[in-house]
Amino acid sequence: MKALLFRDLRLAMRAGGGFGLGLAFFFLLSVLVPLGVGPEGSTLGRIAPGILWVGALLACLLSLDRIFALDFEDGSLEFLATAPIPLEAVVAVKAFAHWLVTGLPLTLIAPGLAVFLNLPPAGYLWLVLSLALGTPALSVIGTFGAALVVGLRRGGLLLSLLVLPLYVPTLILGAEAVRRGAEGMAPATPLALVAAISLGAVALLPYAAAAALRVNLR
Amino acid sequence: MQVKLDNLAVARGGVTVLRGLDLVLHTGQALILRGPNGSGKTTLLRTLAGLQPAAAGSFDLAPDAVAYAAHADGLKPTLTVAENLRFWASIHGTPDIDPALDALDLATLQHRPAGQLSAGQKRRLGLARLLVTGRPVWLLDEPTVSLDAASVALFAGVVRRHLAGGGIAVIATHVDLGLPEAEVLDLAPYRARISVSNGFDEAFA
Numbered sequence: 001m002k003a004l005l006f007r008d009l010r011l012a013m014r015a016g017g018g019f020g021l022g023l024a025f026f027f028l029l030s031v032l033v034p035l036g037v038g039p040e041g042s043t044l045g046r047i048a049p050g051i052l053w054v055g056a057l058l059a060c061l062l063s064l065d066r067i068f069a070l071d072f073e074d075g076s077l078e079f080l081a082t083a084p085i086p087l088e089a090v091v092a093v094k095a096f097a098h099w100l101v102t103g104l105p106l107t108l109i110a111p112g113l114a115v116f117l118n119l120p121p122a123g124y125l126w127l128v129l130s131l132a133l134g135t136p137a138l139s140v141i142g143t144f145g146a147a148l149v150v151g152l153r154r155g156g157l158l159l160s161l162l163v164l165p166l167y168v169p170t171l172i173l174g175a176e177a178v179r180r181g182a183e184g185m186a187p188a189t190p191l192a193l194v195a196a197i198s199l200g201a202v203a204l205l206p207y208a209a210a211a212a213l214r215v216n217l218r
Numbered sequence: 219m220q221v222k223l224d225n226l227a228v229a230r231g232g233v234t235v236l237r238g239l240d241l242v243l244h245t246g247q248a249l250i251l252r253g254p255n256g257s258g259k260t261t262l263l264r265t266l267a268g269l270q271p272a273a274a275g276s277f278d279l280a281p282d283a284v285a286y287a288a289h290a291d292g293l294k295p296t297l298t299v300a301e302n303l304r305f306w307a308s309i310h311g312t313p314d315i316d317p318a319l320d321a322l323d324l325a326t327l328q329h330r331p332a333g334q335l336s337a338g339q340k341r342r343l344g345l346a347r348l349l350v351t352g353r354p355v356w357l358l359d360e361p362t363v364s365l366d367a368a369s370v371a372l373f374a375g376v377v378r379r380h381l382a383g384g385g386i387a388v389i390a391t392h393v394d395l396g397l398p399e400a401e402v403l404d405l406a407p408y409r410a411r412i413s414v415s416n417g418f419d420e421a422f423a
Contacts, residue, residue, distance in 0.1 A: 003308035007297070014296035075290025079347070082267050082286050083309050218270040 001085055001093050008097035018066055022059035022102045023109065029055040030113035041118045048117035049127070049178035053171055055113075056106045056131055057138060061167075063102055064142040065159050067094055068150040068213070077150070081217055087210040095143040095206070103135030119182060126181025130194055134174040137198040140205050141166045147209035151216045170197050219245045219354055221266075221386055222278040227410065228258060228265045229273035234410040235261055237274065241403070243388070245354075246381045248397055251390040253405035259390035260289075262405075263357045266388065285351040287358045291344025295333025299324055299343055302332050307350035318349035321376050323369075337364040345373060348380075356380060356387040362395065371396060 012019040033051050034044055071077040080090050110131055111124050119127065145163035149155035177190040220242055227237035235258035243249055251259045264270050266279055267286035293302050303315045303324075319325045322342040327335065332343060341364050348356055356377070362370050374396040377387055389395065 003305055007294070007301075007305045010301070011294055011296060016296065073290075074292055074294070075288050076292035076294075078267075078269060078286065078288055078290075079292045079306070080309075081269060082281065082284055084282060084311070085309065 001089055004080075004085070004090065004093045005097055008094060009100060012097070012101045018063050019101045022062050023105050025062055026055045026059040026106055026109070027113060029058070030116050034116050034118075044118040045120050045182070048114060048119040049123065049175045049182060051117055052110055052114060052119070052127060053130075053134075053175040053178065056103075056110065056135065057167055057171055059106055060102050060135065060138040060142060061160060061163065063098065064146050064163065065149070065156040067098055067143055067146040069146070069155070072150050077213070078217060081213070087213055088206045091143060091147065091206040091209040091213070092202075095140045095202075095209075098143060099136055099139035103131075103139050107131040107135055119178075122184055123178050123182030126187050126191070127178045130174045130177040130187075130191060133191060133198055134170050134194045137170045137194070137201045138167060140198075140201040141170075144201075144205040144209040144212070147212040147216070150213060170194060173197070219283070219384065219386065220278075221355060221388070223275070224277065225275035226262075226265070226272055226277050227274035228261045228270075230258065230261045234273050236405060236408045237410040239275070239408055243386050245384050245386060248377065248381055248387040248389060248400035250395070250397070250400050250402045251388065251405060252392070252402055253409075257405045257409060259405065260359050263359050263388065263390060264288075267357050279355060283353055283355045285348045285353040285356050287344060287348055287356070287361060289359055289363070291340050292347065293332040293340055293343060296331060298329050298331055299335070300328040302343060303328075303346055303350060306347045310351045310353070312350045312352050315346075315350055318346040321349055321379075322346045323372060338366055338369055341365055342369060342373075345376070349376070354385050356385060356389075358387060358389045358391075360391060361389060362391060362393050 030052065037044055037047070068077060071080065081087055107128060110127055114124060114127055142163055145159050148162060149159045152158065173190040173194045177187040177194060180187040180190065222242045223239045226239040227234050229235060251262065253259055263286065265272055266277060267284050268281040300315065303318060307315045319328055322345055324342055324346060327339060332340065335343065345361060361373060365373065370393065377397060381387060
Protein backbone atom coordinates (compact mmCIF):
# COMPACT_ATOMS: atom_id res chain seq x y z
CA MET A 1 0.00 0.00 0.00
CA LYS A 2 2.89 2.32 0.74
CA ALA A 3 4.30 1.39 -2.65
CA LEU A 4 1.07 2.45 -4.35
CA LEU A 5 1.02 5.76 -2.48
CA PHE A 6 4.63 6.53 -3.39
CA ARG A 7 4.04 5.53 -7.00
CA ASP A 8 1.03 7.83 -7.30
CA LEU A 9 2.91 10.72 -5.70
CA ARG A 10 5.92 10.13 -7.93
CA LEU A 11 3.70 10.02 -11.02
CA ALA A 12 2.04 13.27 -9.96
CA MET A 13 5.40 15.01 -9.59
CA ARG A 14 6.87 13.79 -12.89
CA ALA A 15 6.26 15.51 -16.22
CA GLY A 16 2.60 15.56 -17.20
CA GLY A 17 1.54 14.29 -13.80
CA GLY A 18 -0.91 17.09 -13.17
CA PHE A 19 0.52 18.30 -9.89
CA GLY A 20 0.12 22.05 -9.82
CA LEU A 21 -2.83 22.12 -12.21
CA GLY A 22 -5.31 22.57 -9.39
CA LEU A 23 -2.98 24.92 -7.56
CA ALA A 24 -2.50 27.09 -10.65
CA PHE A 25 -6.26 27.22 -11.16
CA PHE A 26 -6.85 28.23 -7.54
CA PHE A 27 -4.16 30.90 -7.82
CA LEU A 28 -5.56 32.34 -11.07
CA LEU A 29 -9.09 32.43 -9.70
CA SER A 30 -8.03 34.22 -6.54
CA VAL A 31 -6.01 36.76 -8.53
CA LEU A 32 -8.64 37.37 -11.21
CA VAL A 33 -11.73 37.69 -9.02
CA PRO A 34 -10.53 40.91 -7.32
CA LEU A 35 -9.75 42.36 -10.74
CA GLY A 36 -13.22 41.50 -11.97
CA VAL A 37 -15.13 42.52 -8.87
CA GLY A 38 -13.34 45.82 -8.42
CA PRO A 39 -11.25 47.39 -5.70
CA GLU A 40 -13.94 47.87 -3.08
CA GLY A 41 -12.50 46.09 -0.06
CA SER A 42 -15.69 45.52 1.85
CA THR A 43 -17.41 43.73 -1.06
CA LEU A 44 -14.37 41.51 -1.62
CA GLY A 45 -14.05 40.69 2.05
CA ARG A 46 -17.68 39.63 2.16
CA ILE A 47 -17.47 37.26 -0.80
CA ALA A 48 -13.96 36.01 0.00
CA PRO A 49 -14.98 32.85 1.97
CA GLY A 50 -17.31 31.72 -0.79
CA ILE A 51 -14.85 32.46 -3.61
CA LEU A 52 -12.01 30.67 -1.86
CA TRP A 53 -14.12 27.60 -1.16
CA VAL A 54 -15.55 27.48 -4.69
CA GLY A 55 -12.02 27.85 -6.03
CA ALA A 56 -10.71 25.00 -3.90
CA LEU A 57 -13.63 22.81 -4.93
CA LEU A 58 -13.22 23.44 -8.65
CA ALA A 59 -9.44 23.01 -8.39
CA CYS A 60 -10.09 19.62 -6.79
CA LEU A 61 -12.52 18.70 -9.55
CA LEU A 62 -9.93 19.40 -12.27
CA SER A 63 -7.74 16.43 -11.47
CA LEU A 64 -10.41 13.89 -10.51
CA ASP A 65 -10.78 12.14 -13.85
CA ARG A 66 -7.09 11.18 -13.79
CA ILE A 67 -7.39 9.17 -10.57
CA PHE A 68 -8.42 5.94 -12.28
CA ALA A 69 -8.55 6.78 -16.00
CA LEU A 70 -4.78 6.50 -16.58
CA ASP A 71 -4.51 3.24 -14.65
CA PHE A 72 -7.48 1.90 -16.56
CA GLU A 73 -6.04 2.81 -19.95
CA ASP A 74 -2.63 1.25 -19.40
CA GLY A 75 -4.09 -1.88 -17.79
CA SER A 76 -2.64 -1.33 -14.30
CA LEU A 77 -6.10 -1.20 -12.78
CA GLU A 78 -6.82 -4.80 -13.79
CA PHE A 79 -3.49 -5.89 -12.33
CA LEU A 80 -4.22 -3.96 -9.14
CA ALA A 81 -7.62 -5.65 -8.95
CA THR A 82 -5.91 -9.06 -9.03
CA ALA A 83 -3.13 -7.96 -6.65
CA PRO A 84 -3.00 -9.03 -3.00
CA ILE A 85 -4.18 -5.64 -1.69
CA PRO A 86 -7.97 -5.28 -1.49
CA LEU A 87 -9.52 -2.92 -3.99
CA GLU A 88 -10.99 -0.90 -1.11
CA ALA A 89 -7.46 -0.17 0.07
CA VAL A 90 -6.40 0.76 -3.47
CA VAL A 91 -9.26 3.28 -3.58
CA ALA A 92 -8.43 4.69 -0.15
CA VAL A 93 -4.74 5.05 -1.02
CA LYS A 94 -5.53 6.74 -4.32
CA ALA A 95 -7.91 9.18 -2.61
CA PHE A 96 -5.23 9.94 -0.02
CA ALA A 97 -2.65 10.51 -2.78
CA HIS A 98 -5.10 12.83 -4.54
CA TRP A 99 -5.58 14.78 -1.32
CA LEU A 100 -1.82 15.05 -0.79
CA VAL A 101 -1.29 16.58 -4.24
CA THR A 102 -4.39 18.83 -4.32
CA GLY A 103 -6.24 19.28 -1.04
CA LEU A 104 -3.21 19.72 1.19
CA PRO A 105 -1.37 22.26 -1.02
CA LEU A 106 -4.62 24.16 -1.57
CA THR A 107 -5.10 24.40 2.18
CA LEU A 108 -1.54 25.63 2.63
CA ILE A 109 -1.62 28.36 -0.03
CA ALA A 110 -5.17 29.51 0.77
CA PRO A 111 -4.11 32.05 3.45
CA GLY A 112 -1.71 33.68 0.98
CA LEU A 113 -4.40 33.98 -1.66
CA ALA A 114 -6.94 35.22 0.89
CA VAL A 115 -4.87 38.41 1.05
CA PHE A 116 -5.86 39.18 -2.57
CA LEU A 117 -9.50 38.79 -1.59
CA ASN A 118 -9.23 40.97 1.50
CA LEU A 119 -10.47 38.30 3.87
CA PRO A 120 -10.92 39.83 7.34
CA PRO A 121 -7.97 38.86 9.61
CA ALA A 122 -10.18 36.90 11.98
CA GLY A 123 -11.06 34.50 9.16
CA TYR A 124 -7.60 33.14 8.27
CA LEU A 125 -7.40 30.49 10.95
CA TRP A 126 -10.89 29.24 10.12
CA LEU A 127 -10.14 29.24 6.40
CA VAL A 128 -7.18 26.91 6.89
CA LEU A 129 -9.04 24.80 9.42
CA SER A 130 -12.19 24.41 7.31
CA LEU A 131 -10.18 23.53 4.19
CA ALA A 132 -8.06 21.05 6.13
CA LEU A 133 -11.21 19.37 7.44
CA GLY A 134 -13.22 19.63 4.20
CA THR A 135 -10.77 18.82 1.39
CA PRO A 136 -10.47 15.12 2.41
CA ALA A 137 -14.21 14.83 1.73
CA LEU A 138 -13.70 16.45 -1.69
CA SER A 139 -10.97 13.93 -2.59
CA VAL A 140 -12.85 10.86 -1.36
CA ILE A 141 -16.18 11.83 -2.94
CA GLY A 142 -14.30 12.64 -6.14
CA THR A 143 -12.55 9.27 -6.09
CA PHE A 144 -15.93 7.60 -5.79
CA GLY A 145 -17.18 9.60 -8.80
CA ALA A 146 -14.05 8.69 -10.75
CA ALA A 147 -14.65 5.00 -9.98
CA LEU A 148 -18.19 5.29 -11.32
CA VAL A 149 -17.12 6.69 -14.69
CA VAL A 150 -13.92 4.68 -15.18
CA GLY A 151 -13.86 3.14 -18.63
CA LEU A 152 -15.90 5.90 -20.22
CA ARG A 153 -14.08 7.94 -22.81
CA ARG A 154 -14.13 11.60 -21.87
CA GLY A 155 -15.95 10.83 -18.66
CA GLY A 156 -14.98 14.20 -17.22
CA LEU A 157 -18.28 15.91 -17.93
CA LEU A 158 -20.34 13.10 -16.46
CA LEU A 159 -17.98 12.99 -13.50
CA SER A 160 -18.51 16.70 -12.78
CA LEU A 161 -22.26 16.31 -13.01
CA LEU A 162 -22.20 13.33 -10.64
CA VAL A 163 -19.83 14.81 -8.14
CA LEU A 164 -20.88 18.45 -7.90
CA PRO A 165 -24.19 17.81 -6.10
CA LEU A 166 -22.30 15.66 -3.59
CA TYR A 167 -19.87 18.52 -3.03
CA VAL A 168 -22.60 21.03 -2.17
CA PRO A 169 -22.95 20.30 1.58
CA THR A 170 -19.19 20.52 2.09
CA LEU A 171 -19.10 23.81 0.17
CA ILE A 172 -21.99 25.39 2.08
CA LEU A 173 -20.70 24.37 5.49
CA GLY A 174 -17.05 25.10 4.75
CA ALA A 175 -17.72 28.59 3.43
CA GLU A 176 -20.13 29.22 6.29
CA ALA A 177 -17.47 28.33 8.85
CA VAL A 178 -15.06 30.85 7.29
CA ARG A 179 -17.75 33.53 7.06
CA ARG A 180 -18.69 33.11 10.70
CA GLY A 181 -15.07 33.14 11.75
CA ALA A 182 -14.40 36.28 9.70
CA GLU A 183 -17.37 38.06 11.25
CA GLY A 184 -16.38 37.07 14.77
CA MET A 185 -19.13 34.53 15.34
CA ALA A 186 -18.56 31.01 16.64
CA PRO A 187 -17.71 28.72 13.66
CA ALA A 188 -17.72 25.48 15.66
CA THR A 189 -21.02 24.07 14.35
CA PRO A 190 -20.32 24.21 10.59
CA LEU A 191 -16.76 23.07 11.22
CA ALA A 192 -17.97 20.04 13.14
CA LEU A 193 -20.38 19.22 10.32
CA VAL A 194 -17.64 19.54 7.68
CA ALA A 195 -15.48 17.19 9.73
CA ALA A 196 -18.42 14.80 10.03
CA ILE A 197 -18.89 14.75 6.24
CA SER A 198 -15.19 14.04 5.76
CA LEU A 199 -15.14 11.25 8.32
CA GLY A 200 -18.30 9.67 6.95
CA ALA A 201 -17.00 9.85 3.38
CA VAL A 202 -13.62 8.39 4.32
CA ALA A 203 -15.30 5.56 6.22
CA LEU A 204 -17.93 4.57 3.67
CA LEU A 205 -17.04 5.63 0.15
CA PRO A 206 -13.98 3.41 -0.44
CA TYR A 207 -16.33 0.41 -0.26
CA ALA A 208 -18.78 1.98 -2.70
CA ALA A 209 -15.96 3.02 -5.05
CA ALA A 210 -14.39 -0.46 -4.98
CA ALA A 211 -17.76 -2.00 -5.82
CA ALA A 212 -18.16 0.42 -8.73
CA LEU A 213 -14.67 -0.44 -9.98
CA ARG A 214 -15.40 -4.17 -9.87
CA VAL A 215 -18.50 -3.67 -11.98
CA ASN A 216 -16.68 -1.40 -14.43
CA LEU A 217 -13.79 -3.82 -14.86
CA ARG A 218 -16.02 -6.69 -15.97
CA MET B 219 -1.76 -27.27 -7.11
CA GLN B 220 -4.30 -27.71 -9.86
CA VAL B 221 -6.76 -25.70 -11.90
CA LYS B 222 -10.12 -27.31 -12.49
CA LEU B 223 -12.83 -26.11 -14.84
CA ASP B 224 -16.23 -27.66 -14.33
CA ASN B 225 -18.72 -27.15 -17.16
CA LEU B 226 -17.63 -23.52 -17.27
CA ALA B 227 -19.38 -20.98 -19.49
CA VAL B 228 -18.09 -17.44 -19.96
CA ALA B 229 -19.91 -14.39 -21.26
CA ARG B 230 -18.87 -11.08 -22.73
CA GLY B 231 -21.28 -8.19 -22.55
CA GLY B 232 -24.08 -10.52 -21.44
CA VAL B 233 -23.63 -12.88 -24.42
CA THR B 234 -22.26 -16.33 -23.68
CA VAL B 235 -19.24 -16.98 -25.90
CA LEU B 236 -17.91 -20.29 -24.56
CA ARG B 237 -19.66 -23.09 -22.74
CA GLY B 238 -19.11 -26.60 -21.46
CA LEU B 239 -15.42 -26.21 -20.65
CA ASP B 240 -14.26 -29.19 -18.58
CA LEU B 241 -10.60 -29.64 -17.87
CA VAL B 242 -8.00 -30.15 -15.19
CA LEU B 243 -4.51 -28.69 -15.26
CA HIS B 244 -1.84 -29.99 -12.92
CA THR B 245 1.41 -28.55 -11.66
CA GLY B 246 3.92 -28.12 -14.44
CA GLN B 247 1.33 -28.14 -17.22
CA ALA B 248 0.82 -25.47 -19.84
CA LEU B 249 -2.34 -25.04 -21.86
CA ILE B 250 -2.39 -23.13 -25.10
CA LEU B 251 -5.75 -21.68 -26.13
CA ARG B 252 -6.39 -21.39 -29.82
CA GLY B 253 -9.30 -19.95 -31.68
CA PRO B 254 -10.11 -17.19 -34.14
CA ASN B 255 -10.53 -13.57 -33.04
CA GLY B 256 -13.61 -13.13 -30.92
CA SER B 257 -13.77 -16.78 -29.93
CA GLY B 258 -13.56 -15.92 -26.23
CA LYS B 259 -9.91 -16.48 -25.32
CA THR B 260 -9.58 -13.17 -23.50
CA THR B 261 -12.98 -13.58 -21.85
CA LEU B 262 -11.99 -17.01 -20.55
CA LEU B 263 -8.71 -15.69 -19.15
CA ARG B 264 -10.42 -12.69 -17.51
CA THR B 265 -12.97 -15.00 -15.94
CA LEU B 266 -10.26 -17.27 -14.57
CA ALA B 267 -8.41 -14.21 -13.24
CA GLY B 268 -11.51 -13.31 -11.23
CA LEU B 269 -12.15 -10.05 -13.09
CA GLN B 270 -15.60 -11.15 -14.21
CA PRO B 271 -18.04 -13.78 -13.00
CA ALA B 272 -18.60 -17.07 -14.79
CA ALA B 273 -21.84 -17.23 -16.78
CA ALA B 274 -22.45 -20.82 -15.66
CA GLY B 275 -20.53 -23.71 -14.18
CA SER B 276 -17.59 -23.19 -11.90
CA PHE B 277 -13.84 -23.31 -11.69
CA ASP B 278 -11.47 -24.09 -8.88
CA LEU B 279 -8.71 -21.51 -8.81
CA ALA B 280 -7.88 -19.24 -5.88
CA PRO B 281 -7.76 -15.55 -6.90
CA ASP B 282 -4.48 -15.09 -5.02
CA ALA B 283 -2.78 -17.78 -7.09
CA VAL B 284 -3.25 -15.95 -10.36
CA ALA B 285 -0.93 -13.65 -12.27
CA TYR B 286 -2.76 -12.20 -15.26
CA ALA B 287 -1.08 -10.52 -18.23
CA ALA B 288 -3.43 -8.67 -20.53
CA HIS B 289 -2.98 -6.93 -23.87
CA ALA B 290 -1.90 -3.80 -21.98
CA ASP B 291 1.32 -3.96 -20.01
CA GLY B 292 0.35 -1.68 -17.12
CA LEU B 293 3.45 0.47 -17.49
CA LYS B 294 3.86 4.09 -16.48
CA PRO B 295 5.80 5.94 -19.19
CA THR B 296 7.35 8.47 -16.79
CA LEU B 297 8.73 5.83 -14.43
CA THR B 298 11.92 3.96 -15.26
CA VAL B 299 11.98 0.25 -16.04
CA ALA B 300 13.26 -0.57 -12.57
CA GLU B 301 10.71 1.71 -10.87
CA ASN B 302 7.84 0.12 -12.78
CA LEU B 303 8.96 -3.36 -11.87
CA ARG B 304 9.83 -2.49 -8.28
CA PHE B 305 6.31 -1.15 -7.79
CA TRP B 306 4.72 -4.46 -8.76
CA ALA B 307 7.33 -6.35 -6.74
CA SER B 308 6.50 -4.45 -3.57
CA ILE B 309 2.74 -4.78 -4.18
CA HIS B 310 3.26 -8.55 -4.27
CA GLY B 311 5.85 -8.57 -1.49
CA THR B 312 8.77 -9.70 -3.64
CA PRO B 313 11.99 -8.20 -2.33
CA ASP B 314 14.23 -8.47 -5.38
CA ILE B 315 13.62 -7.50 -9.00
CA ASP B 316 17.03 -8.43 -10.42
CA PRO B 317 16.14 -12.05 -11.34
CA ALA B 318 13.12 -10.79 -13.29
CA LEU B 319 15.19 -8.13 -15.07
CA ASP B 320 17.83 -10.69 -16.00
CA ALA B 321 15.33 -13.31 -17.12
CA LEU B 322 13.87 -10.97 -19.73
CA ASP B 323 17.14 -9.27 -20.63
CA LEU B 324 16.15 -5.88 -19.26
CA ALA B 325 19.08 -5.24 -16.94
CA THR B 326 20.79 -2.81 -19.31
CA LEU B 327 17.57 -0.86 -19.78
CA GLN B 328 16.61 -0.55 -16.13
CA HIS B 329 17.28 3.18 -15.78
CA ARG B 330 15.44 4.18 -18.96
CA PRO B 331 11.93 5.65 -18.65
CA ALA B 332 9.40 3.08 -19.82
CA GLY B 333 7.97 5.64 -22.24
CA GLN B 334 11.20 5.52 -24.27
CA LEU B 335 11.20 1.76 -24.76
CA SER B 336 10.33 0.08 -28.03
CA ALA B 337 7.10 -1.91 -28.24
CA GLY B 338 8.92 -5.21 -27.82
CA GLN B 339 10.92 -3.93 -24.85
CA LYS B 340 7.72 -2.70 -23.19
CA ARG B 341 6.21 -6.12 -23.70
CA ARG B 342 9.21 -7.76 -22.09
CA LEU B 343 8.88 -5.44 -19.13
CA GLY B 344 5.17 -6.28 -18.91
CA LEU B 345 6.07 -9.98 -18.86
CA ALA B 346 8.77 -9.44 -16.25
CA ARG B 347 5.93 -8.36 -13.96
CA LEU B 348 4.74 -11.99 -13.93
CA LEU B 349 7.99 -13.09 -12.35
CA VAL B 350 7.83 -10.57 -9.50
CA THR B 351 4.26 -11.57 -8.60
CA GLY B 352 5.57 -14.90 -7.35
CA ARG B 353 2.24 -16.51 -8.20
CA PRO B 354 1.91 -20.06 -9.51
CA VAL B 355 -0.81 -19.75 -12.17
CA TRP B 356 -0.01 -17.52 -15.14
CA LEU B 357 -2.85 -16.43 -17.41
CA LEU B 358 -1.29 -14.92 -20.51
CA ASP B 359 -3.22 -13.13 -23.21
CA GLU B 360 -1.22 -12.91 -26.44
CA PRO B 361 2.10 -12.64 -24.56
CA THR B 362 4.24 -12.56 -27.70
CA VAL B 363 2.65 -9.57 -29.45
CA SER B 364 5.45 -7.33 -30.81
CA LEU B 365 8.21 -9.66 -29.59
CA ASP B 366 10.93 -10.65 -32.08
CA ALA B 367 11.93 -14.29 -32.60
CA ALA B 368 14.78 -14.12 -30.09
CA SER B 369 12.52 -12.62 -27.44
CA VAL B 370 9.84 -15.25 -28.06
CA ALA B 371 12.47 -17.93 -27.45
CA LEU B 372 13.62 -16.07 -24.34
CA PHE B 373 10.06 -15.92 -23.08
CA ALA B 374 9.44 -19.60 -23.86
CA GLY B 375 12.43 -20.35 -21.65
CA VAL B 376 10.94 -18.24 -18.86
CA VAL B 377 7.62 -20.10 -19.12
CA ARG B 378 9.41 -23.45 -19.14
CA ARG B 379 11.34 -22.56 -15.98
CA HIS B 380 8.10 -21.42 -14.36
CA LEU B 381 6.46 -24.77 -15.19
CA ALA B 382 9.49 -26.69 -13.97
CA GLY B 383 9.28 -24.75 -10.71
CA GLY B 384 5.76 -26.01 -10.08
CA GLY B 385 3.80 -23.42 -12.01
CA ILE B 386 0.85 -23.61 -14.36
CA ALA B 387 0.33 -21.49 -17.46
CA VAL B 388 -2.71 -20.85 -19.62
CA ILE B 389 -1.66 -19.02 -22.77
CA ALA B 390 -3.85 -17.57 -25.50
CA THR B 391 -1.69 -17.19 -28.58
CA HIS B 392 -1.65 -17.42 -32.35
CA VAL B 393 2.07 -17.98 -32.80
CA ASP B 394 4.16 -21.04 -32.11
CA LEU B 395 5.75 -20.46 -28.73
CA GLY B 396 8.19 -23.33 -28.98
CA LEU B 397 6.61 -25.22 -26.09
CA PRO B 398 6.03 -28.63 -27.69
CA GLU B 399 5.08 -30.17 -24.33
CA ALA B 400 2.15 -27.78 -23.89
CA GLU B 401 -1.35 -29.03 -24.45
CA VAL B 402 -3.31 -27.20 -27.12
CA LEU B 403 -7.00 -26.53 -26.64
CA ASP B 404 -8.96 -25.47 -29.69
CA LEU B 405 -11.89 -23.41 -28.48
CA ALA B 406 -14.05 -23.88 -31.58
CA PRO B 407 -16.04 -26.90 -30.22
CA TYR B 408 -16.93 -24.97 -27.06
CA ARG B 409 -18.26 -21.98 -28.90
CA ALA B 410 -21.73 -21.03 -27.68
CA ARG B 411 -24.22 -20.51 -30.43
CA ILE B 412 -25.25 -16.86 -30.42
CA SER B 413 -28.97 -16.99 -29.89
CA VAL B 414 -31.35 -15.09 -27.67
CA SER B 415 -32.87 -18.19 -26.08
CA ASN B 416 -29.63 -19.66 -24.79
CA GLY B 417 -30.78 -19.92 -21.22
CA PHE B 418 -28.65 -17.07 -19.94
CA ASP B 419 -30.88 -14.23 -21.02
CA GLU B 420 -32.15 -13.62 -17.50
CA ALA B 421 -29.40 -11.00 -17.40
CA PHE B 422 -31.57 -8.93 -19.73
CA ALA B 423 -34.85 -9.51 -17.95
